[in-house]
Amino acid sequence: MYYRKVSEYISTREEERRNITTHYTVVMSEISVFNGKEEVKLPSYGIKILQEIFDGEKEKIEIIEEKVTNISPYFEKVDKLAQFFKEMTVSPVHLYEVIDDMCEDYISDYDRQAKLCKVAI
Known part of the structure; x- marks a missing residue:
């Protein structure tokens, strides 16, 4: 998937x-959802957290990466979430734990967006 x-x-x-340098990146892909009888393609935003650990000599000693690709079809919500994760210094190791607690608040966005597409068709 791209x-x-x-x-x-x-x-x-x-x-x-x-x-320790941590990158909180909002990534975009596409997801297919059904709005009754039709398949609709929606933008889908997720978060990738990449953590690079350097020793005192600036030599990279470890890289940890994790991503959750389908959080919401709304960029603004996921972007705010990435900013929040940065403020809270969420590590890649804990990304799934944190997202799991928030999942229901975001996953329903796909249903809402699919219904809007149904109205527009």
Whole structure:
């Protein structure tokens, strides 16, 4: 599946003689949903968190990456979520745990958007 980077927020912190740079990226793809009898293609936004850990010499010692690709068809909601994750310093390891708690608030957006497409057809 193809993903396109839409926006990115970067956080850098120092911890135990290591520098940690975390990228919170909003990615866009496309998802197919049914609105009754028809298949409708909707934009779908998700979040990718990439964490690079450097030793004191600026040598990369570890990379951790995780992504959730289908959070909402609304860019603004996912972009605010990426900013929130940056402020809360959510690590890639904890991305699924955090998203799992919020899933129901966002997944219904696809149903709403599909119904709007049904009205427009």
